Amino acid sequence: MIPVIESEVSQHGWxxxxxFIDIIAISGMSPGPVTANSAILVGYSTAGLAGAISSALGILLPAIIIVTVIATFFSKLNHYPVVQSMFYGLRPIVTSLIIFAAISLAL
Known part of the structure; x- marks a missing residue:
């Protein structure tokens, strides 16, 4: 998302x-996701408080809506044995991906 934000910033000359590099550095040091922090800071630096609020909504609202829709469907399907078996089968895959990422970062 950072390259997308960068292209919009450079296209519009904001x-x-x-x-922009300074904003990314500040966003990386701030708690929370770098993308959301950088979008909010870009919005604030270009349009003040209204820009910060609109960029926060623009970057966070789609994810919130998608997670809510998926959670609604999942809560309706979770009690089926096939769905429970599928998630049980995904556990070793997710575990191995986490271990692979940890090893990759350690080396």
Missing amino acids: MTTQE
């Missing part, structure tokens, strides 16, 4: 490349 800030210089150095200002």
Whole structure:
């Protein structure tokens, strides 16, 4: 998402490349997701508080809606044995992916 934000910022001329790099650095040091932090800071630097609020809604609202829809469907399907078996089968795959990521970061 950061390259998408960068292309929008550069297309519209909202800030210089150095200002955007500074925003990414600040976003990386701030708690929370870097993408959301950088979008909010870009919105704030271009349009003040209204820009920060609209960019926060624009970056967070789609994910919230998608997670809510998926959770609604999952809660209706969770009691079926086939669905429970599928998630039980995914456990070793997810575990191995986490172990692979940890090993990759350690080396």
